[in-house]
Amino acid sequence: MSLDRPIAPDPYELLPAVPSFTVVSNDLIEGQPLDVTFAHDSVGGQNLSPHLAWSGFPSETRSFVVSCFDPDAPVVSGFWHWNLVNLPASVTELERGAGASDVHGGFHVRSDYGVRAYGGAAPPAGDRPHRYYFAVHAVDVDALDVTPDASNAVVGFNLAFHTLARAILLVTYEVKA
Numbered sequence: 591m592s593l594d595r596p597i598a599p600d601p602y603e604l605l606p607a608v609p610s611f612t613v614v615s616n617d618l619i620e621g622q623p624l625d626v627t628f629a630h631d632s633v634g635g636q637n638l639s640p641h642l643a644w645s646g647f648p649s650e651t652r653s654f655v656v657s658c659f660d661p662d663a664p665v666v667s668g669f670w671h672w673n674l675v676n677l678p679a680s681v682t683e684l685e686r687g688a689g690a691s692d693v694h695g696g697f698h699v700r701s702d703y704g705v706r707a708y709g710g711a712a713p714p715a716g717d718r719p720h721r722y723y724f725a726v727h728a729v730d731v732d733a734l735d736v737t738p739d740a741s742n743a744v745v746g747f748n749l750a751f752h753t754l755a756r757a758i759l760l761v762t763y764e765v766k767a
Contacts, residue, residue: 595664597662598661598668599661600661600723601659601668602725602756602758605750606750608753608755608756609756610755610756610757610758611644611645611646611647611726611728611756611757612644612645612757613644613724613725613726613757613759614642614644614759615640615641615643615724615759616641617640617641618640618642618761619761620759620760620761621760621761622761622762623719623761623762623763623764624640624722624762624763628711629710629711629712629763630709630710630711630712631710633710633711633712633715633765635710636710637709637710638686638687638690638708638710639658639672639684639686639689639708639710640686641683641684641685642656642683642724642726642759643682643683644682644683644757645682647726647728647754648754648755650730650754651679651728651729651754651755652679652729652730652731652732653677653678653679653729653732653733653734654677654678654679654681654696654726654727654729655674655675655676655677655727655734655745655749656672656674656684656724656725656726656727657672657674657723657724657725657727657742658670658671658672658722658723658724659671659723659725660711660713660722660723662713662717662718662721663702663713664714664717667743669702670701670702670742671701671702671703671708671709671710671722672689672698672701672707672708672724673698673699673742674688674689674692674693674696674697674698675696675697675698675699675734675736675745676695676696676697676733676734677694677696678694678696678732681695681696688708689707689708690707690708691707692706697738698738699736699738699742699745700738700739700741700742701742702742706738711763712765713764713765714765715765715766715767716765716767717764717765719763719764720762720763720764721760722760722762722763723758723760724758724759724760724761725756725757725758725759726756726757726758727749727753728753728754728755728756728757729749729753729754730752730753730754731752734748734749734752735748736748
């Protein structure tokens, strides 16, 4: 039985517009369901972050932030599944499973699971399909002024002032009742 509530807006449409660039994946297909491999182990997944690669970002880019957000979680704040901060501008690809630990000079802040790592999809059983926004943010500074103890909201606040462009890959996931 689906939770009776309105559909949350696209979170990035609520922010000031920025140019876009391209993000692709060997593991994800735009608009399609996420494979269980990338779901949380609490719903039978392997909790692996997907492969991502990006190109076409502005030449002024000095670093990247990679995130995954579910606006459809049944809470006001949505649910942050991933925030990998301060990747150097030379990093344009993350291999499958890269979200398990800090990589390529970047670091994770705590997901809403409470761990500093990728946390896979795990919507409530029987709810409608949830949307997962895998975003790569091109940033105009070498490092956002945040630490691994920062909240996802603080990272987002800093991104509001430093995002040059953004690439989004949107997928879905549901757990049948």
